[in-house]
Amino acid sequence: MLKFDKLSKIYFSPSGTTEKIVTEIAKNFNISQENYDLLSFDEAKEFSDELVIIGIPVFNGRIPKTACERLSKMKAKNTKAIVVLNYGNMDYGDALLELTELLKENNFEIVGVATTVSQHSQFGEIGRNRPDENDLKKINEFGRNIIKKLETDSVNEIFVGGYKPYQQYTTPDFELKCNEDKCIECMDCFYTCPEDAIPEDSPTTTNMSDCTSCSTCINVCPEGARSFTGPKFYTDYQNAIEDSFERKEAEFYL
Numbered sequence: 001m002l003k004f005d006k007l008s009k010i011y012f013s014p015s016g017t018t019e020k021i022v023t024e025i026a027k028n029f030n031i032s033q034e035n036y037d038l039l040s041f042d043e044a045k046e047f048s049d050e051l052v053i054i055g056i057p058v059f060n061g062r063i064p065k066t067a068c069e070r071l072s073k074m075k076a077k078n079t080k081a082i083v084v085l086n087y088g089n090m091d092y093g094d095a096l097l098e099l100t101e102l103l104k105e106n107n108f109e110i111v112g113v114a115t116t117v118s119q120h121s122q123f124g125e126i127g128r129n130r131p132d133e134n135d136l137k138k139i140n141e142f143g144r145n146i147i148k149k150l151e152t153d154s155v156n157e158i159f160v161g162g163y164k165p166y167q168q169y170t171t172p173d174f175e176l177k178c179n180e181d182k183c184i185e186c187m188d189c190f191y192t193c194p195e196d197a198i199p200e201d202s203p204t205t206t207n208m209s210d211c212t213s214c215s216t217c218i219n220v221c222p223e224g225a226r227s228f229t230g231p232k233f234y235t236d237y238q239n240a241i242e243d244s245f246e247r248k249e250a251e252f253y254l
């Protein structure tokens with residue numbers, strides 16, 4: 001019997017795959033659940049005596065700056081955490097160490113860690129349609145193993161690889177275009193952009209000095225009007241396909 005009466009799902013998920021994986025793990029727990037979507041949730045919060053699942057994607061070998069800032073405001077007191085680092089079949093760099101260190105600093109007690117692989121949110125040919133059936137099977141098995149571990153009440157420190165100082169944080173600064181013929185000005189992109197980079201009075205444009213190429217606006221647009229473009233995007237896309245063709249698999253730490 002698990003002694004928790006609540007499970008909080010905390011995620012930053014511009015193209016939805018991290019949220020999907022966190023939700024899949026959460027389905028294994030028969031307890032009431034709450035969501036903290038870090039695309040919009042930006043408040044101080046203290047968790048206590050509960051279980052949380054934290055899912056964050058990899059951005060250029062690090063955790064996204066905005067996710068990091070928002071997660072830093074979340075503190076724990078006797079709170080057990082399942083950690084999911086989700087990446088696009090390329091490389092997760094120092095992000096796993098960065099994420100687990102941040103959570104430990106904020107007093108979360110890490111009971112399990114997964115590095116999962118999903119379709120790349122910028123270069124969709126990489127990891128296309130992942131997580132697939134095989135991924136979800138392993139992710140669910142991980143969820144069940146965590147339950148067994150929590151039932152036995154065993155505590156162990158989980159160590160993950162990575163190096164300090166972390167690699168430099170960079171944003172890819174890809175150009176973004178919006179097809180004005182398709183845009184219906186529903187304002188979904190304006191409301192969901194975590195960087196407030198889309199002007200309310202001109203939603204077909206993007207303030208590129210604030211944009212982090214996270215892909216939220218592309219993903220949320222019901223008309224498929226938004227996309228990355230420009231020579232740098234196409235060159236990086238080609239290079240990424242050449243470097244990351246081979247399928248990577250999820251890893252689990254308990």
Ligand SMILES: Cc1cc2nc3c(=O)[nH]c(=O)nc-3n(C[C@H](O)[C@H](O)[C@H](O)COP(=O)(O)O)c2cc1C
Nearest residue numbers: 013014015016017018057060061088090091120121
């Ligand atoms: C700005 C940016 C940088 C990324 N950098 C990496 C990376 O370094 N390695 C990698 O494997 N995937 C990288 N990805 C892909 C995402 O980590 C991956 O698609 C993840 O599934 C996105 O999660 P989401 O669907 O919850 O947004 C990057 C994606 C974006 C938008």
